[in-house]
């Protein structure tokens with residue numbers, strides 16, 4: 001109950017932030033109330049972590065012997081999934097796309113509206129920015145990497161996926177990563193990082209530092225949607241991407 005109330009406040013806080021981004025005045029609330037709403041979102045994660053009876057990243061993956069051995073087989077096994085409530089409003093299940101032999105996998109939190117409509121990950125405004133990072137910054141083709149999300153169906157109103165949705169869906173991501181076996185994972189944004197690293201991960205303080213997911217090096221960085229709101233963070237993301245490129249043996253442009 002506590003987490004549900006906090007989530008409602010968290011969403012109100014996001015709404016106010018979006019209003020500000022559009023240049024609108026925040027609602028006439030006291031400074032204290034506004035501060036509370038803006039902080040509520042980070043509070044949700046603390047509560048989630050406290051309440052979690054199982055690790056935030058579920059480790060109850062099915063018997064390895066029964067796991068699909070290809071992405072196609074995994075996609076077929078997922079079928080018209082109804083394992084969590086996100087299936088109710090989806091247009092498409094957004095499985096992921098790219099090379100099944102990718103050395104680099106990007107992981108975001110979940111599909112947005114354009115992704116839901118098209119069935120492809122990261123094709124909206126934030127996705128176009130990610131594509132620029134891959135193509136112009138890293139000098140790779142988008143099809144050379146793999147791009148997917150923690151949850152495969154769009155959370156309503158682009159809210160963050162909640163714990164039961166993540167727990168239902170994350171085994172699919174775990175299997176994608178196992179099948180692909182990348183050299184590096186790059187998590188995009190707080191939710192993906194917390195799912196792959198742990199609930200205590202603080203994106204603003206800890207992005208850009210190497211972590212690992214099941215022995216695969218993992219570089220947590222900001223979500224491109226964050227860069228659309230805060231373009232000044234682009235330099236930090238570029239520094240993180242350069243570390244990924246270094247690990248992959250890719251040449252970094254001097255003035256990139």
Ligand code: SF4
Nearest residue numbers: 081084087152153169
């Ligand atoms: S989000 Fe994942 S678990 Fe939930 S319905 Fe979609 S595919 Fe299934």
